[in-house]
Amino acid sequence: MWKVERKITIKVDDKDILVKIYYDNRLKTSWKKQRLIDSVFLRVPPDTSDEEITKRLNTPFYKEWVKQVEKNKKLISKWDNYLEQLEFKLQNRTEEELREIIEKYVAKYEDEFIRPKISIRSINGVWGRCSKTKDKLTFAPDMKYISEEYIEFIVYHEMIHTYCLNHNPPFYRKMAERYPNWKEMESNLRMWEYLLEKNDIITITEK
Ligand SMILES: [Zn+2]
Structure with missing residues (x-):
């Protein structure tokens, strides 16, 4: 379990997509797509530029994946309401x-x-x-x-x-x-x- 290090907004098909990034020392050239609900989460090599990320997300292969975030948007407003009712609080344990x-x-x-x-x-x-x-x-x-x-x-x-x-x-x-x-x-x-x-x-x- 790792923490997101950087968040940027990237245009894909004229839509603003939130991208969460983890710069992973163990990656040389490959990228890893991670789960996505409200945003795209990527693990990339440490020296990857924002331009490279924008370019990559606008390729057909990644676009299909990114579209899922748009689809999730309706779901998310429902989830946010429900979460408020549940009053869940993250615990701080070792x-x-x-x-x-x-x-x-x-x-x-x-x-x-x-x-x-x-x-x-x-x-x-x-x-x-x-x-x-x-x-x-x-x-x-x-x-x-x-x-x-x-x-x-x-x-x-x-x-x-x-x-x-x-x-x-x-x-x-x-x-x-x-x-x-x-x-x-x-x-x-x-x-x-x-x-x-x-x-x-x-x-x-x-x-
Ligand atoms: Zn089981």
């Missing part, structure tokens, strides 16, 4: 503090499931993951920013995977036992992601 909270909720549910191994590291655009062997859970470091209520929700979700790897009816029966409102909780997790992105905290998808 990764150690996050680990303690995760351990607490794993302990709360381990009698019902198992005691898994826990690791905290960036994973491919998801909050949590369970190993195929069902004995190891990985959690995204970005969880340190969200409320404890939702940390518990994510931990519970992954704990169910230690008993049932797929999102199938038995999985959701187990989910509904503890969270009858799990659908709402899941869509609110999307709102936490959006709030992080609004604050320029963007999970980088490492491949």
